[in-house]
Amino acid sequence: MFPTPIEKVSPTARTAYHAGVWVSLLLWLLPLGAMFLTSFRSLADISMGNFWGIPSEWMIIENYSGVFQTTPMGRFLLNSLMITVPTVAGALAISSLAAYALAKYNFRLNIVLFAMFIGGNFIPFQILMIPVRNLTIDLGLYDTIIGLVLFHVAFQAGFCTLFLRNFIKALPNSLIEAARCDGAGEFRIFFVLILPLIRPALAALAVLIFTFVWNDYFWALVLVQSDSVRPVTAGLEALKGQWLASWQMIAAGAIIAAIPPVSMFFLMQKHFIAGLTMGATKG
Amino acid sequence: MTPSRIFNRATPYLFLAPAAIVLVVALLYPIGYLTVASFFDWRMGTPFADSTFNGIDNYLWILKDPNFRESFGVTMTFAFTVVVLEMFVGVGLALLLERPIRGMSVFRTIFILPMMIAPIVVGLIWRYMYNPQFGILNKTLKEWGLPAIPWLSSPDWALPSVIIADIWQWTPFIFILSLAALQSLSKSALEAARIDGASEWQQIIHIKLPLMMPVLVVAALLRMIDAFKVLEVIFIMTNGGPGLSTEILSLQIYKTAFVSWELGRAAALSNFLLAIVLVITIAMFLYTKIRDARLAKAQAAAEAY
Numbered sequence: 001m002f003p004t005p006i007e008k009v010s011p012t013a014r015t016a017y018h019a020g021v022w023v024s025l026l027l028w029l030l031p032l033g034a035m036f037l038t039s040f041r042s043l044a045d046i047s048m049g050n051f052w053g054i055p056s057e058w059m060i061i062e063n064y065s066g067v068f069q070t071t072p073m074g075r076f077l078l079n080s081l082m083i084t085v086p087t088v089a090g091a092l093a094i095s096s097l098a099a100y101a102l103a104k105y106n107f108r109l110n111i112v113l114f115a116m117f118i119g120g121n122f123i124p125f126q127i128l129m130i131p132v133r134n135l136t137i138d139l140g141l142y143d144t145i146i147g148l149v150l151f152h153v154a155f156q157a158g159f160c161t162l163f164l165r166n167f168i169k170a171l172p173n174s175l176i177e178a179a180r181c182d183g184a185g186e187f188r189i190f191f192v193l194i195l196p197l198i199r200p201a202l203a204a205l206a207v208l209i210f211t212f213v214w215n216d217y218f219w220a221l222v223l224v225q226s227d228s229v230r231p232v233t234a235g236l237e238a239l240k241g242q243w244l245a246s247w248q249m250i251a252a253g254a255i256i257a258a259i260p261p262v263s264m265f266f267l268m269q270k271h272f273i274a275g276l277t278m279g280a281t282k283g
Numbered sequence: 284m285t286p287s288r289i290f291n292r293a294t295p296y297l298f299l300a301p302a303a304i305v306l307v308v309a310l311l312y313p314i315g316y317l318t319v320a321s322f323f324d325w326r327m328g329t330p331f332a333d334s335t336f337n338g339i340d341n342y343l344w345i346l347k348d349p350n351f352r353e354s355f356g357v358t359m360t361f362a363f364t365v366v367v368l369e370m371f372v373g374v375g376l377a378l379l380l381e382r383p384i385r386g387m388s389v390f391r392t393i394f395i396l397p398m399m400i401a402p403i404v405v406g407l408i409w410r411y412m413y414n415p416q417f418g419i420l421n422k423t424l425k426e427w428g429l430p431a432i433p434w435l436s437s438p439d440w441a442l443p444s445v446i447i448a449d450i451w452q453w454t455p456f457i458f459i460l461s462l463a464a465l466q467s468l469s470k471s472a473l474e475a476a477r478i479d480g481a482s483e484w485q486q487i488i489h490i491k492l493p494l495m496m497p498v499l500v501v502a503a504l505l506r507m508i509d510a511f512k513v514l515e516v517i518f519i520m521t522n523g524g525p526g527l528s529t530e531i532l533s534l535q536i537y538k539t540a541f542v543s544w545e546l547g548r549a550a551a552l553s554n555f556l557l558a559i560v561l562v563i564t565i566a567m568f569l570y571t572k573i574r575d576a577r578l579a580k581a582q583a584a585a586e587a588y
Contacts, residue, residue: 031397254408
């Protein structure tokens with residue numbers, strides 16, 4: 001059994017090893033823990049400098065409900081959801097179609113189009129801020145949820161297509177040929193045969209794209225200016241001015257914003273790690 | 284040709300059409316636009332149609348601009364430092380934690396959390412930690428009788444502070460990839476080394492690390508590409524300051540475009556950053572191609588033997 005199971009090492013070394021592991025974990029969790037504790041505190045505690053002690057009064061309900069009552073946080077969360085879910089669906093829909101064509105058909109433009117998708121995976125999208133902003137203004141999509149969804153889909157399409165292409169490429173051709181011999185049309189083959197087979201890859205991608213898009217702040221900053229469209233990340237930044245040094249509110253707001261992607265991760269942990277590893281090693 | 288044959292030929296194009304259209308509109312068109320705009324004296328207030336062509340002036344201006352040179356230096360320092368440190372910590376932790384011990388899955392799960400959190404939230408968390416009045420770092424230093432550190436307010440400390448936050452968020456990425464690579468290593472090589480009496484340390488240096496190398500190189504290059512794109516965390520923590528001490532290129536582009544509204548110059552800056560990222564990307568593809576070719580050769584040789 002390799003590597004040596006820790007049970008076979010001397011007791012002192014084992015204790016030291018365990019201690020090291022847990023100390024490094026705690027060190028890594030320190031910033032998150034600080035934020036969590038702060039979100040339970042009263043403002044008095046923070047200005048008194050009570051950071052690590054037990055909060056002098058527990059303000060959990062006050063702080064968290066305060067976030068929703070005094071700010072449009074509920075609206076921001078809803079906006080984030082309305083941006084993220086259609087983006088995930090849209091990106092997966094168009095990418096799975098494109099990935100299938102690139103993986104299983106020989107046609108003249110295959111290489112050219114493939115190169116375009118690779119490019120779409122690696123361009124630093126921030127540099128496109130000027131033309132994209134002007135384009136949304138020209139199309140009447142500036143400061144709309146549709147505009148954000150459209151560009152998020154476009155920016156994720158390259159990554160999704162590459163990811164799915166590698167996955168579909170590994171499926172045996174004989175399956176598709178058999179279906180063709182049985183007289184199935186090309187679209188039927190895709191929907192009835194291919195889609196069910198790539199479900200694990202789609203699940204992994206869905207988790208990844210969900211977190212990417214939910215966590216985006218940059219495009220919300222460039223393409224949005226009103227509260228009715230603003231997602232939770234940009235909302236948090238906009239509220240900074242209102243909250244000033246009320247760190248217990250900022251902490252509560254930050255935790256609320258982090259809950260959806262983190263719970264998504266806990267629910268679909270296996271898919272998430274599989275997705276990251278697949279994407280990085282084979283993409 | 285019969286209609287059905289035409290339809291058959293068109294099928295791949297039909298499948299590709301939606302994605303291709305989206306990519307052309309949202310990617311190719313903006314890149315073209317940017318390239319053209321970088322040759323114009325285009326500022327806020329003038330529509331692009333009225334701006335004057337000024338050749339490569341924008342690029343010349345960039346090369347002469349001391350702010351650009353400083354920002355370029357900051358970007359390079361930032362990217363190389365975070366990648367090197369994240370590789371060391373991430374790979375080191377993966378080697379340590381590869382052993383089967385109790386509670387490992389909990390550790391892995393929790394360790395990945397920083398990656399899941401929005402960059403803006405990461406920025407807020409660290410700004411809070413670094414806060415001179417309310418921040419727990421200085422408070423703790425004071426309790427231990429150590430002098431306070433001007434984390435984000437001094438030009439000397441701001442960049443290291445930002446780097447610490449990036450390491451905190453992205454080491455888990457290297458960690459997951461290294462762990463996956465470690466677990467897929469061929470057991471027979473390790474077994475052979477053990478039988479030959481290789482110590483733990485020798486196994487790591489001579490067997491594990493060389494076998495992990497392909498994944499590690501790709502992981503490092505991916506992080507490098509990302510490090511050139513980082514914007515949000517720094518935007519929240521320092522907004523580039525104090526002075527230009529943390530103004531990485533992507534932030535400078537943003538400011539040139541939407542704060543001073545010099546759109547032509549911002550476009551030229553954008554193309555510069557694009558070129559850097561392109562070079563790294565091509566390096567990565569060449570590396571994987573060469574690696575695959577070597578592997579195929581080795582395999583062919585093994586089969587012939």
